[in-house]
Amino acid sequence: MIAMKKIVELVLPPEIAFDNQAFEQYIARKGQWQQALAEGKLIVRMLRRSIDARAKQIKVNVSAAVYLNETPEPLIGYARNYPDVSRSPQAIIVGAGPAGMFAALRLIELGIKPILIERGKDVRARRRDLAAINKDHIVNPESNYCFGEGGAGTYSDGKLYTRSKKRGDFRRILEIFVAHGANPEILVDAHPHIGTNKLPAIVTNIRESILQAGGEIYFNTKVTDLLITNNRIKGVQLHNGSTVEGIGVILATGHSARDIFYLLHHRNILIEPKPFALGVRVEHPQALIDRCQYHCETRSDFLPAASYSLVSQIAYQGITKGVFSFCMCPGGFIVPAATAPGEVVVNGMSPSRRNSRFANSGIVVAIDQEDLAPYAQYGALAGMMFQREIEQRACQIAGGNQTAPAQRLMDFVNRKVSDSLPECSYQPGLAAVEMEAVLPKQIAYRLREGFKQFGKKMKGYLTNEAQIVGVESRTSSPVRIPRHLPTLEHPQIAGLFPCGEGAGYAGGIASAAMDGERCAEMLAAQYARQIRV
Numbered sequence: 001m002i003a004m005k006k007i008v009e010l011v012l013p014p015e016i017a018f019d020n021q022a023f024e025q026y027i028a029r030k031g032q033w034q035q036a037l038a039e040g041k042l043i044v045r046m047l048r049r050s051i052d053a054r055a056k057q058i059k060v061n062v063s064a065a066v067y068l069n070e071t072p073e074p075l076i077g078y079a080r081n082y083p084d085v086s087r088s089p090q091a092i093i094v095g096a097g098p099a100g101m102f103a104a105l106r107l108i109e110l111g112i113k114p115i116l117i118e119r120g121k122d123v124r125a126r127r128r129d130l131a132a133i134n135k136d137h138i139v140n141p142e143s144n145y146c147f148g149e150g151g152a153g154t155y156s157d158g159k160l161y162t163r164s165k166k167r168g169d170f171r172r173i174l175e176i177f178v179a180h181g182a183n184p185e186i187l188v189d190a191h192p193h194i195g196t197n198k199l200p201a202i203v204t205n206i207r208e209s210i211l212q213a214g215g216e217i218y219f220n221t222k223v224t225d226l227l228i229t230n231n232r233i234k235g236v237q238l239h240n241g242s243t244v245e246g247i248g249v250i251l252a253t254g255h256s257a258r259d260i261f262y263l264l265h266h267r268n269i270l271i272e273p274k275p276f277a278l279g280v281r282v283e284h285p286q287a288l289i290d291r292c293q294y295h296c297e298t299r300s301d302f303l304p305a306a307s308y309s310l311v312s313q314i315a316y317q318g319i320t321k322g323v324f325s326f327c328m329c330p331g332g333f334i335v336p337a338a339t340a341p342g343e344v345v346v347n348g349m350s351p352s353r354r355n356s357r358f359a360n361s362g363i364v365v366a367i368d369q370e371d372l373a374p375y376a377q378y379g380a381l382a383g384m385m386f387q388r389e390i391e392q393r394a395c396q397i398a399g400g401n402q403t404a405p406a407q408r409l410m411d412f413v414n415r416k417v418s419d420s421l422p423e424c425s426y427q428p429g430l431a432a433v434e435m436e437a438v439l440p441k442q443i444a445y446r447l448r449e450g451f452k453q454f455g456k457k458m459k460g461y462l463t464n465e466a467q468i469v470g471v472e473s474r475t476s477s478p479v480r481i482p483r484h485l486p487t488l489e490h491p492q493i494a495g496l497f498p499c500g501e502g503a504g505y506a507g508g509i510a511s512a513a514m515d516g517e518r519c520a521e522m523l524a525a526q527y528a529r530q531i532r533v
Helices: 020-031 034-038 097-107 121-138 170-179 199-212 258-264 286-294 369-398 409-413 441-457 509-532
Strands: 004-012 043-050 059-068 090-094 111-116 216-218 223-229 230-240 243-245 249-252 276-285 310-314 317-328 333-334 348-349 357-368 404-407 430-432 467-472 496-499
Touching: 004 020, 020 043, 020 059, 043 286, 059 097, 090 223, 090 230, 097 111, 097 199, 097 249, 097 286, 121 199, 121 333, 170 509, 199 216, 216 243, 216 409, 223 258, 230 249, 249 509, 258 369, 276 286, 276 317, 276 348, 276 369, 276 409, 276 441, 286 357, 317 441, 333 357, 333 467, 348 357, 348 467, 357 441, 357 467, 369 404, 369 430, 369 467, 404 409, 409 441, 409 467, 496 509
Parallel strands: 090 111, 090 249, 111 216, 249 496, 404 430
Antiparallel strands: 004 059, 043 059, 223 230, 230 243, 276 357, 276 467, 310 317, 317 357, 333 348, 404 467
């Protein structure tokens, strides 16, 4: 009998594209291979799947590999097979988010022992602190939605989509996640995500890989200083006064580790201001977004919760800036992302099934030097001070705890305080306020005009069934820690590798993971070069 492997490109209805059994049977009928399927001699493997909702009739673009009397190659080429580095030279990684954890795995592959230092708690113990924020309004500055094992990405939607594929091997990152327990469907979907309910177990498995290979991980351990001699970093000092030394330091502390920015500024280590974005979270009923996007009254069981991506350019006092959706979470929740008492910050997350009744997205405005002019005296920390001031104002106006300021969407556009607020996924609760009292005038104006434009682009979007919740201020780092190309080292401090979102070189889980790998490779290459001399 003929053996064959064939790649097919198809446009299918959702009830076939999202039902594995129906999809197999469709391929078998199309190729007249029903007998081969029944005998187990036909294997169909989905390669790519993306929804096209532009027309009234929803279609799904599918790419698949068809194997007839042929053994498929392994689904992933990556395996959790790491060398023992327990007696190898050691390097320090500060921060156990995606950048730090993937840097640790890559160092192990390259024969270097990682010492991973994390200020927060392990992923399981961290849950108690998240419950305290949601139920009791208590913010632990060292353990929260931003700090702890897995970083901010652990309790997020787990989106893995990135436009930064040139920075590393994106497929490899996905395969590492699958090797550590992620659903293999992330290898298929055009916009893959893992889900906040699945990420803790995957993060735990990555930790076990690091420890089993001889790496070390220290939780509840805060770096308070850098050990630098003759412009070369030798290690770090910890909060208890002890020190750890290594051949290099990867600084992967995330976009909210303000104490690290203060430390670098205080030590006169070069840092730079970086553009970022700031705004609000908007939350709609998921059913409303489904109707808007899928052009139907009720979403089919075969379709995922609908998402959207919106952008507009809005002028204010002659200056045009972008207003855009950010980190859209279909079927998700709004969560409190403050990292210190006295501030209110919101973010979004979704479970793997995206089955919440709500859809939320950051709607943010680009921030640059024009907005930061009143904070010029803070130098490279101007953006951070701007963020902090707005977060603290949000907290004060909403009641002084983790209650968040909110306003119905149409009321905000019409500059009217809402008499009541719709039900919301944000657990600590909401306070109806005029959001313009929280936001700088130029941001509030651009958001209002942006929402008007979004309402024209997406009929039904601009409604008082939706509400805005503030503030979405931690979209990315307001500071960049520069690094030299091609070594990725800091231009002043040899052996210091600024990495990931906190250093200004990533914008999500996948891009941070890729950047962590690159920094690990550069550190290893620099060390290898030195020992050959």
